Every structure is written in structure tokens, then in C-alpha cells.
Amino acid sequence: MNRSRTQKLMPLYLPFEMITLSASMKSGGIIRTIMKRLRRNRHPSYGLFRSHYFADNLASADRFLCQPAHTLDNLPLLWTSHVRCFGGEVSHDMYNKFFGQCRELLTAVERYFLSEKNSTDMIYHSNVEAKVSKLVSFSETSAVQKEPLQHWEQYADPIQVSPDAVDVDLARLVRDLTAHVALEVIYGKDFLDRNPGFINDMWLFVDNAFTLLLAGLPRWTPLNPIRMGVAACERIRGALMAYYKRVEQRQRDLPVDYGADMTDVSATVLERSKIYLDHSFTLRQRADLDMGVAFGSSSNTPVLSFWYLVHIYSRPELLTQLRAELAPHVKIGRNVTTGKREIASIDHTALYNDCALFKSGLLETARLSGGSTPIRYVNRSTQATTTDGVNHVLHPGTWVTVPSGNVQKDPHVYPDPDEFVPTRFILDDEGNRAVRFGQLRVFGSGAGVCKGKTYAIKEALAVVAGIISLWDIETSEGYTVEPPPSDNNKIPSKGWRVRVKIRAVECA
Numbered sequence: 001m002n003r004s005r006t007q008k009l010m011p012l013y014l015p016f017e018m019i020t021l022s023a024s025m026k027s028g029g030i031i032r033t034i035m036k037r038l039r040r041n042r043h044p045s046y047g048l049f050r051s052h053y054f055a056d057n058l059a060s061a062d063r064f065l066c067q068p069a070h071t072l073d074n075l076p077l078l079w080t081s082h083v084r085c086f087g088g089e090v091s092h093d094m095y096n097k098f099f100g101q102c103r104e105l106l107t108a109v110e111r112y113f114l115s116e117k118n119s120t121d122m123i124y125h126s127n128v129e130a131k132v133s134k135l136v137s138f139s140e141t142s143a144v145q146k147e148p149l150q151h152w153e154q155y156a157d158p159i160q161v162s163p164d165a166v167d168v169d170l171a172r173l174v175r176d177l178t179a180h181v182a183l184e185v186i187y188g189k190d191f192l193d194r195n196p197g198f199i200n201d202m203w204l205f206v207d208n209a210f211t212l213l214l215a216g217l218p219r220w221t222p223l224n225p226i227r228m229g230v231a232a233c234e235r236i237r238g239a240l241m242a243y244y245k246r247v248e249q250r251q252r253d254l255p256v257d258y259g260a261d262m263t264d265v266s267a268t269v270l271e272r273s274k275i276y277l278d279h280s281f282t283l284r285q286r287a288d289l290d291m292g293v294a295f296g297s298s299s300n301t302p303v304l305s306f307w308y309l310v311h312i313y314s315r316p317e318l319l320t321q322l323r324a325e326l327a328p329h330v331k332i333g334r335n336v337t338t339g340k341r342e343i344a345s346i347d348h349t350a351l352y353n354d355c356a357l358f359k360s361g362l363l364e365t366a367r368l369s370g371g372s373t374p375i376r377y378v379n380r381s382t383q384a385t386t387t388d389g390v391n392h393v394l395h396p397g398t399w400v401t402v403p404s405g406n407v408q409k410d411p412h413v414y415p416d417p418d419e420f421v422p423t424r425f426i427l428d429d430e431g432n433r434a435v436r437f438g439q440l441r442v443f444g445s446g447a448g449v450c451k452g453k454t455y456a457i458k459e460a461l462a463v464v465a466g467i468i469s470l471w472d473i474e475t476s477e478g479y480t481v482e483p484p485p486s487d488n489n490k491i492p493s494k495g496w497r498v499r500v501k502i503r504a505v506e507c508a
Ligand code: HEM
Pocket: 074, 075, 078, 106, 109, 113, 182, 292, 293, 296, 297, 298, 300, 301, 304, 372, 373, 374, 375, 442, 443, 444, 445, 446, 447, 448, 449, 450, 451, 452, 453, 455, 456, 457
């Protein structure tokens, strides 16, 4: 790689310094004192390295991060994941295409998943009702499972224990179902049916290799987790290459491979494909750049939804309150063929706007699960103003990290910060109960803010509302799950074994 292609790669020391500084800020004590001493007077460097500014005490993190991308750039971090994690192509051609077209490609995500109106259309398209109604499969005839399992049941080890009860790992079940919802809405049903191992490969990669690779271990490192993760990543790339070939065939009115049904491919994919074609991206380059979308859209929401369910099902009183709040908006009917209860409809707009306790509880789960630390590359000189009023100059070619998530455990902002307080984000304005994000920044800020933020909340609300409205869930003997102080975007390694039954509830 020549210098132009390496200069925008995040330095290898940065994740380590960021984690150490972040931990020292939280823990206080001697490490904090040492780190503070290392802060060079008047130089905006905090810690050991001059090319990294750890901006933990900005006067306004939001205002700072809202600077235009030509000053504070989010793309070099994405380029770093492309090179180090996803093993994407690093040719000169790819570098130019990446920095030339990436913003346009991200806009094709943002337009449908960040906008209030379009994200509502997307969640209505996602048919969460049908998926949640088939959370687990029942055999009518015997206690032995005979029906084909749904995609999300494959790795959740379901065992039918009576005609109406299934024991299952809820962590795997919910994680895979929620990922399925987002991926189907983006890539279409045929893609997931044709690639039944796709979601499992994503987890193999995320759980085993992603962090180690981002920290700088080469992809050829002879460690089992990396080998396993990298092999899964290559299968994902292969699936996306074959997929974008079919999308191109559809767009050019050519016969589509395998006669695949491409009618439900999202507008996001069609727009991205058009950009790829207009700028002569090879199939491999298209797949490389879509990995960020596939992972971004389906790695965080599933874990958030799972932990919210843990909070709810381990608090019977809260469960009752939420079911009452949701009842007018989540209609239960009967399946005309089986006669079993199922979700007939979900009013997604009402879940988002009118169910204050339910939405606030989701934000509280997000608050507890840990915050984000936006990382930006400094393209042009800029200033960072700290709380003590000092202006630091940040030079081009340096990096800045903003641990805006630390506020989430700050007792001055959130009293009893380790407690789960479901009402915490409700503002009562003369009888009008509204839910406000306040200082919560789980989705980042500024130009690099999460491009799926609005959809992600609607999707998590829909999945959780559907599950708690239709299903009774009890922890199996010997399994307890306590939400960890910070989930690091993970489900519990041993899963959460539960018994699932359809709830006896009045049908509409
Ligand atoms: C609970 C769910 C989610 C969480 C917590 C989350 C969080 C984040 C965070 C922290 C960032 C980096 C922001 C920054 O640097 O300031 C990000 C970036 C991104 N997210 Fe999400 N995300 C979620 C769901 C989604 C979904 C559903 C999609 C797509 C439909 C998505 C697409 C993206 C994309 C494309 C980026 C890169 C943005 C850029 O650098 O310009 N995310 N997300």
C-alpha cells in the first residue's frame, strides 16, 4: 500500500489508548492522576501520543462533532474497518472509489432508515407481525419437533416439551430474529432464503474476530477465533457478490441467476447498486462496501432488543404495565388455518409516539448497555474548547475520540446510574408524557451519526412489543440472566434458556 492509502488508517495504538483513558476516567484514582499528568500543557494531547486527542472534557461535544465532514471526517474509520476487519480491497482504484463515493452510498441508507417517514414505511414493510408470531414452531402431532424450523430457531436449540411449550435459548432466538428483520427489509427475502448461514456467519465474525482485527491483529493470525471469523467473513463477501450480480441483472433487465425473486429488494440497495454501476465498482468492491451496511444494520439492534426483554420479563409488574400500554396498538387475532393466536397488526406509529413507558424503557436499556465513542480524523485545523474555557488547536492528520457515552453513567445526569429506571426518559409536560433522548448518545453524533438510528428504535420497539404481547416466557430452572453493567454489544455467552408459550389473551 502506498502512503496515500495508509495515512487515513487509524493508528494501531489508538484503540488501546482510548480504552485505557476511558477506563481511567471512569475509575479515577492513581491511573487517572498519571494520565492527567501525561496531558501536555496547552497541547491538545491527552495520554502518550501526540496524534490522538482524547476529548473527554469538551464544553459541548455535540457542537464539536457537528462540524462538517471536510473538517472532522468519519470516513477514515470506515476505511480502517474496510482494510483491517473486512479484508476489503486496498488498491489505489478502491481507495479513490471509497473516498469518492462513500458519502453518496451512505446517503442511500440514511434516506430510508434515518428519516422519520421513510423509516416508518420500512418497519411496516418488515412484517414483524408474521415473524414474531412464528417465534417458535410447534408440532401439532407429537412432542417431537417435526415442522421445519424458522431461520432464527436454527441455532437456538428449541425443544418442544408439551403441545404448547418450547424450551429455547432466547438470546440466540431474539438476536437472529431481529437481525433477520433488518436484513430482509434491506436485501429481500430471497437473499436470506438462499443464504441460510448468512446471519450465523455474521455472529461468527463479530463474536470472534472483529475486535481483534480492529485492534490491528492481521487476518492471517494463526488463532482459532480469527481463522473462524475470517472464514465466515469470506462467505459473507461471496454471498454479497453473488447478490449484487443479481441486482445488476435485475436493473439491466437481464435474466436473473436462479430466477431469484428480486421484487422486494429495498430502494437503498437499488440506489447503492446504481452508484456502484455508474462508477464501475467490481462485484468484489460492491460486496466489500456493503459489508458495513450488513453488519451495521443487524449487529446492535438485536442485542438491544434481547436485553430489553430480559429487563421486562424479570420484572412482572413492569410486564403487566407494558402489556396494558401496548394492548390498543398490538392486535392479537387467530390464524385462520391453525386457529392459534398470532399478531394481527402492530401500529408502529403509535408504538413510537404514544407508548411513553415502553419507549422510555428501551432508551433506558440502551443507556445501561454502554455508550458510543465517535472517532474522527482531523482533515482541517480546528479548535476544541474544553469545559475550563481553553481552546486547543487540532492539527490536520491527527485523530480525535469523544467518549460521549461516559455521561450515561454520570450520577449528576442520571441519579442512581446503575439502576434500571424505565420511566427515566419520560418528560411530563402538563400531563403530556413525551420521551426525550436528552443526553443519550448511543448512536453517535454529527456527520458520522448512525444512519439507521430511527429505524433501529422502531425495529426494536416492534420486535419487543410483539414478543411481550403474544408470548409468555419463564426462565428455565438453573438459568438466570442479569443484564451486565455494560453489554459490550454481546448476548450472554451461555445464552438464556427459557420456556416459551403462547399467551392466553383475548383476541380482537
Ligand atoms: C440499536 C441499534 C444501533 C446502534 C446502537 C447503532 C450505533 C451506531 C454508532 C455508535 C455509529 C457510529 C456513530 C458515530 O461515529 O458518531 C453507527 C454508525 C452507523 N450505523 Fe448504526 N447503530 C444501530 C443500528 C443501525 C441500523 C439498523 C442501521 C442501518 C439500517 C445502521 C447503520 C449505520 C451506518 C451505515 C453507520 C456508519 C455511519 C457513518 O460513519 O457515516 N445502524 N451506528
